[in-house]
Amino acid sequence: MRPKIKITLVDRKGDYGCHKGYEIGKTWDFDKDRGEFCSLAMHTLFPxxxxxxxxxxxxxxxxxxxxxxxxDADVINIFRIEKIDE
Known part of the structure; x- marks a missing residue:
């Protein structure tokens, strides 16, 4: 069984708000919430x-x-990625 992956928005370095409206503290389950995750960030996250x-x-x-x-150079959201072993 594959471990779960949890993604959390933890910081923002850019001068502008997120184009998807994400706020610091929002979390995603990689498998369950993949469709709602930003495609720009997903491109970096997937590997x-x-x-x-x-x-x-x-x-x-x-x-x-x-x-x-x-x-996204204007936004620069910073995400934490965690492997959750069950």
Whole structure:
């Protein structure tokens, strides 16, 4: 069984609000909520999910968790990605 992946919007570095209206603190279940997740951010996220699901590891941020940034240069949402082992 594949581990669950949880994504949380934890910060924003850009000067503008998210085009999808996401607010800091919003979370998604990768499998259940994939269709509502921003396609720009999904493009960055997808390889990271594969790495986590198939036994790899990703570098930790200065906060001690795994983070990735939205590729929209005006917005720059920062997401945390977590593998949830059941």
């Amino acid at each position: 990271m999910v594969d790495i986590l699901r198939y036994g790899g590891s990703l570098p930790l941020s200065q906060s001690g968790d795994v983070r990735f940034a939205c590729p």
